[in-house]
Amino acid sequence: MRSGDGTRIRGDRAHAITWLAIIYTLAILFPVLWMATLMIKPEAIMFTRPTVWLFEPTSDHFAFLVNEGFLWHLFSSFIVASASTVLVVIIGTPAAYAFARFPIWRSDDLFIFILATRMAPPVCLMIPFYLIYAKVGLIDTYIGLVLAYLTFNLSFYVWVMRSFCRDLPVELEEAALTAGYPRWQILLRIVFPLIRPGMVAAAVLCFIFAWNEFLYAFMLGGDKVKTLPVSIPELITTQGVRWGEMSVVGIVGLLPVLVTVFFLQKHIVRGLTMGAVKG
Amino acid sequence: MNGAKATAHLELVDVNPERKFWYPYALIAPTMATLVIVSLIPFLYTVYLSLHEAKYGQVKEFIGVDNFVTVLTDLRFWNAMGVAVVFVLIAVPIEFMLGLSGALILNAGVRYRGLLVPLMFIPTMMAPIVVGLLWKIMFAGSWGLLSYNVFERFGILSGTSIFGSPNLALYGIILVDIWQWTPFMMLAFFAGLQSLPTNPYRAAAIDGANPAQIFFRITLPMLSPLLVVIVLLRLIDAFKIFDSIFILTGGGPGDATEAPSILAYKMVFDYWEIGEASALAVLVWLLFFAFCNVFYQLAKKKLHAF
Numbered sequence: 001m002r003s004g005d006g007t008r009i010r011g012d013r014a015h016a017i018t019w020l021a022i023i024y025t026l027a028i029l030f031p032v033l034w035m036a037t038l039m040i041k042p043e044a045i046m047f048t049r050p051t052v053w054l055f056e057p058t059s060d061h062f063a064f065l066v067n068e069g070f071l072w073h074l075f076s077s078f079i080v081a082s083a084s085t086v087l088v089v090i091i092g093t094p095a096a097y098a099f100a101r102f103p104i105w106r107s108d109d110l111f112i113f114i115l116a117t118r119m120a121p122p123v124c125l126m127i128p129f130y131l132i133y134a135k136v137g138l139i140d141t142y143i144g145l146v147l148a149y150l151t152f153n154l155s156f157y158v159w160v161m162r163s164f165c166r167d168l169p170v171e172l173e174e175a176a177l178t179a180g181y182p183r184w185q186i187l188l189r190i191v192f193p194l195i196r197p198g199m200v201a202a203a204v205l206c207f208i209f210a211w212n213e214f215l216y217a218f219m220l221g222g223d224k225v226k227t228l229p230v231s232i233p234e235l236i237t238t239q240g241v242r243w244g245e246m247s248v249v250g251i252v253g254l255l256p257v258l259v260t261v262f263f264l265q266k267h268i269v270r271g272l273t274m275g276a277v278k279g
Numbered sequence: 280m281n282g283a284k285a286t287a288h289l290e291l292v293d294v295n296p297e298r299k300f301w302y303p304y305a306l307i308a309p310t311m312a313t314l315v316i317v318s319l320i321p322f323l324y325t326v327y328l329s330l331h332e333a334k335y336g337q338v339k340e341f342i343g344v345d346n347f348v349t350v351l352t353d354l355r356f357w358n359a360m361g362v363a364v365v366f367v368l369i370a371v372p373i374e375f376m377l378g379l380s381g382a383l384i385l386n387a388g389v390r391y392r393g394l395l396v397p398l399m400f401i402p403t404m405m406a407p408i409v410v411g412l413l414w415k416i417m418f419a420g421s422w423g424l425l426s427y428n429v430f431e432r433f434g435i436l437s438g439t440s441i442f443g444s445p446n447l448a449l450y451g452i453i454l455v456d457i458w459q460w461t462p463f464m465m466l467a468f469f470a471g472l473q474s475l476p477t478n479p480y481r482a483a484a485i486d487g488a489n490p491a492q493i494f495f496r497i498t499l500p501m502l503s504p505l506l507v508v509i510v511l512l513r514l515i516d517a518f519k520i521f522d523s524i525f526i527l528t529g530g531g532p533g534d535a536t537e538a539p540s541i542l543a544y545k546m547v548f549d550y551w552e553i554g555e556a557s558a559l560a561v562l563v564w565l566l567f568f569a570f571c572n573v574f575y576q577l578a579k580k581k582l583h584a585f
Contacts, residue, residue, distance in 0.1 A: 013387065013388055014388035014389070014390055015390075017384060017385070017387055017388050017389050017390075018388075018389050018390040018391060018395075020384065021384075021385060021389045021395050021399075022395065024381075024399070025395055025398050025399050028399065028401075028402065028458070028462070029398065029401060031413050031414065031416070031417055031458075032401060032402075032405070032413065034416070034417075034424060035413050035416065038416070047423075047424075049427050050427070051424060051427065051428060091309045091310050091313055092310055094306035094307070094309070094310075095306055095307040095309070095310035095311070097306065098303040098304075098306035098307045099307065101303075102302070102303035102306075103303075104303050104304070104307065110307070110311065112572075113314070113319075114310075114314060115571070116568055116571075117314055117318035117319075117322075118515070119515055119564060119567040119568060119571060120318075120322065120560070120563075120564045120567075121518070121519045121521075121539060121540045121543065121560060121563050121564070121567075122519060122521060122540065123521070123540050123543035123544050123547070123556070123560060124322070124325060124543070124560030124561070124563065124564055125318070125321050125322065125325070125560075126547075127325055127328065127547055127553060127556060127557055127560065128320075128321035128322070128324035128325050128328070129321055131324070131553075132321065132324065147317055148317065150313055150314075150317050151314075151317050151318050151321075154310060154313060154314060154317075155314065155318075158310060163508075183302065208404060211406075212404075212405070212406035212407065212408075212409075213406075214406065214407065214408045214521075214522045214525075215521055215522070228406070229406045229408050229409070229522075232408050232409065232412060232526065233408075233526070243416065246409075246412055249409070250405065250406070250409035250412060250413065253405070253406055253409060254401065254404060254405050254409075257404045257405075258397060258401065258404060261397045261400060261404060262397040265393065265396060265397055269470045269473070
């Protein structure tokens with residue numbers, strides 16, 4: 001077995017490191033695991049002193065959420081995050097490729113412009129968004145929120161993909177050009193398969209950003225468009241904080257992301273590193 | 280291998296005689312148009328608002344830089360800046376060092392990557408607002424899980440609530456941020472380390488270099504483009520922090536954790552000082568932009584790989 005720098009490592013070193021990693025992971029995840037137990041813990045014994053570790057599980061929290069229309073939140077989140085990601089990929093990929101490959105007038109300035117849009121604190125853009133949306137009636141609409149998410153996701157996606165495209169060897173495309181293939185075919189048949197890992201990595205990250213986003217969803221959403229993060233403050237009621245329900249939202253919100261990353265991790269790693277480290 | 284770098288970002292030599300000049304512009308047009316609509320126009324509107332007297336949602340008269348003066352002479356603004364600077368200057372370096380060390384350790388030979396890596400990444404994958412919640416459960420007053428089991432049992436910090444104490448609240452927020460973002464750094468750097476070429480290392484082994492030399496003269500320089508990108512990304516995002524502070528302390532106690540984003544939020548939704556909030560936003564953005572430029576230029580000079 002070889003380590004990252006090519007040297008051979010003895011089994012016991014790998015053994016020790018792996019154990020270290022396991023212990024670290026468990027320690028780091030302890031709060032999350034605790035939160036998971038709160039999903040099924042009866043309210044009364046949640047925060048007693050001394051802490052109650054073993055108990056009879058309850059499904060009250062789940063029932064409460066389903067009654068309050070929690071499944072709708074899940075659905076909203078999914079729509080907004082997916083639509084936003086798909087849009088970003090369709091709009092941003094050609095641009096990233098173009099920035100990487102073609103001489104564009106003032107391309108550096110344009111690129112800095114793209115980065116700069118991501119630099120604004122969200123509140124900065126939120127004020128005009130809220131005011132403009134209120135006037136044109138885009139508050140509490142899916143289109144409104146998806147458009148708002150384009151601000152940070154599109155710039156992020158183009159940023160990452162441009163690096164990625166830059167590091168693709170240009171010879172293949174040049175060869176195809178010399179052979180007389182039309183540009184669109186080159187894009188489709190040569191470039192696209194090569195940049196797929198990068199697209200997957202960047203798209204997954206965009207999805208995660210949109211899925212977890214709170215401020216815009218809070219400000220620009222309403223009764224119809226309610227994403228998962230927005231439901232958290234809603235669970236701070238006048239009768240107290242509904243910790244169990246919040247825990248459910250938190251964990252359920254985590255699961256799709258976890259599963260996606262788990263299954264796509266090879267692509268993500270390839271996608272992220274090919275664009276960043278030159279070798 | 281440097282030859283590959285030289286050709287990799289050269290533009291394509293177009294052997295097709297009917298060179299279509301507009302081609303690249305057609306490709307970037309949708310992106311630029313979208314960003315103009317969803318970013319530039321709102322930003323310009325913010326600038327417009329910052330130059331007018333705008334309270335309670337009604338825009339009144341043009342008052343030039345008055346809003347800016349008001350904001351710059353407001354102690355609360357400077358407090359917010361201080362909060363952000365302290366936060367960023369403590370959290371990000373710690374995340375960086377922990378992340379890099381962790382990545383180096385993992386790179387030295389961890390197994391079961393497929394399972395451990397996604398699990399380690401969980402804090403980063405969680406919504407920041409949920410993370411805030413989670414730590415509230417851990418540290419809240421006297422009933423937080425860790426507050427009770429760890430603090431009281433060992434007699435440290437007894438009687439104080441981390442997020443309720445003006446001195447400790449910011450450190451609590453920093454801790455939460457470190458918990459959430461160290462995995463991000465660790466895994467980004469780990470992925471970077473994994474993709475480094477092995478030849479330099481073999482050469483170094485032959486030449487008898489010691490681990491410190493290997494790290495500082497081979498690993499670090501090769502990894503630095505990635506390091507810069509990730510750190511810059513993290514710096515920008517850390518400065519913009521909102522969600523966790525919102526749910527944990529709301530900016531308090533007092534204004535101990537009132538980061539610029541929180542202050543702007545309050546100015547808009549509690550005081551309805553739209554003009555001044557816009558001025559704040561423009562100022563923060565200018566600061567960012569200047570800082571990122573400086574950072575980027577520095578990085579470009581020092582690291583030739585850019």
